Each structure stands twice: as C-alpha cells, then as structure tokens.
C-alpha cells in the first residue's frame with residue numbers, strides 16, 4: 318500500500334491569499350470519493366500548476382473552486398475566496414464565476430462574432446453603452462494578446478479563428494467580466510507548439526493582475542510558467558511547493574517518480 322500522506326504542503330501568510338481550500342473532499346454520485354482532504358492555499362498574482370497522472374483528481378479539484386461540480390458531486394470541506402465561503406448554499410454562483418473564471422481544455426467560443434463573444438456576459442448583465450463595450454472588447458483582446466490578429470475582423474465569426482486564437486479569445490471572454498482568478502484546465506493541450514507558446518506568453522503577462530491555477534500534463538510547461546506546483550496522486554495532494562523546489566528537489570518519493578516520468 319502506497320503512503321498517500323502529503324510529503325510537503327506549502328502555506329502562505331493570510332494577507333497574501335487569494336483562494337484556499339481546507340480538507341476539501343469530493344464524492345461523485347454522493348458516495349464514490351475521488352478527492353481526499355485537499356488543503357491548498359493560492360497566493361495572489363501567481364500561477365500555480367496542478368500536475369499528476371490521468372484520473373488523479375486535478376479537474377475534480379479545479380472545478381470545485383467555482384462550483385462547476387455542483388450538479389455531479391458532493392463537496393465537503395472548505396473553500397475560501399478571500400472572506401467568502403464558496404460552498405455556502407446561498408451563494409450567487411453566477412456572480413462567483415465572474416470573479417473566478419474558467420478556461421477549458423477545448424476552446425469553446427460561442428458561434429457568434431468575436432465581438433459578441435466578449436460582450437455576451439456584459440450585455441446579459443444589462444450593459445449597453447456601445448463605447449464602453451467597444452473599450453472592453455479592445456482591452457480584453459489586448460490582455461489576451463489577440464488584438465493585433467483580430468482587430469480588423471471583430472464582426473466575423475469566432476469559429477473562423479484557429480484553435481490557438483480561439484483559446485486566447487476564450488481567455489479574453491473570461492477577462493471581460495473582470496475576474497480575479499482564472500482556472501485553466503489543460504488550456505494548451507489542443508494547441509500546436511507555436512500557439513502553445515503564445516498562450517504561455519499571454520498567461521505570463523496576465524500574472525501581474527490575476528491569480529491563475531492551471532492543470533497541465535506538460536512538465537516543461539509547468540516549469541516554464543508556474544510559480545508553484547501541486548502534485549496530485551490518486552485523489553490526494555502529495556506535495557505542494559515552489560515550482561523550482563518540486564522539480565529540482567521533490568520531497569516525496571512518488572513526486573520524484575512522477576516528475577522523472579516513471580508513471581502517469
């Protein structure tokens with residue numbers, strides 16, 4: 318039987334925290350437990366990579382943070398977004414997801430124009446000042462490093478963009494509602510190397526203003542862009558530390574084996 322006790326879990330000063338979980342447990346179908354007592358703290362304006370083999374619980378953890386698992390799973394334990402208790406039943410989940418946005422593995426733009434993709438949520442909220450919406454379109458596309466490529470075709474279909482451009486559009490769409498946190502579940506796995514590199518540059522530029530938590534299977538990617546890394550194994554968080562420490566000086570044997578490519 319493998320020892321699944323954490324070998325090291327980094328913590329931060331309370332004032333530096335953006336988001337944290339305490340003893341987070343997730344059970345699918347009400348009974349099958351797939352995440353065990355995950356206690357992780359995320360520091361403001363950093364990028365944290367979540368790594369681990371397929372099925373280790375990375376997406377389960379990530380999706381719990383903005384209540385995307387509500388319909389399929391039972392969530393126990395605590396999630397704190399600053400002073401807000403995310404698991405409280407009376408939380409406005411729509412508002413929560415404006416603060417904690419999400420970008421998925423497959424780019425999923427709406428079948429609408431580039432512009433409409435970005436202003437969709439704002440219009441739904443009753444914003445209709447055209448100048449202000451135009452300003453947000455430009456600001457969001459610039460932040461997602463897509464403006465120069467699309468500024469002359471804002472009213473063309475988003476589906477005509479390349480996969481990499483679509484993924485950056487999905488980031489721009491998420492940024493338009495002014496989130497503090499971006500959750501990214503393998504955002505580059507469907508992209509070619511050039512698009513991946515552009516996406517990584519984009520995320521690095523966003524780090525000064527946003528807190529990002531990103532699942533990745535790509536160890537080089539984790540070490541290139543993340544500040545901190547959490548290693549998941551069979552639903553347990555085994556080790557959490559600065560990315561440099563995790564990759565050069567892992568404390569746990571399972572972490573070391575995973576990083577060296579012995580499994581997963």
Ligand SMILES: Nc1ncnc2c1ncn2[C@@H]1O[C@H](COP(=O)(O)OP(=O)(O)OP(=O)(O)O)[C@@H](O)[C@H]1O
Pocket residue numbers: 345346351369370371372373374375376377378389
């Ligand atoms: N909606 C669901 N209903 C039931 N079981 C689920 C559901 N989603 C995930 N699981 C199970 O929970 C476990 C963890 O899955 P999860 O998707 O979190 O893994 P992961 O680390 O993201 O894997 P991958 O790297 O393949 O994306 C797996 O055993 C999976 O089959």
Ligand SMILES: [Mg+2]
Pocket residue numbers: 375376377502532
């Ligand atoms: Mg996953």
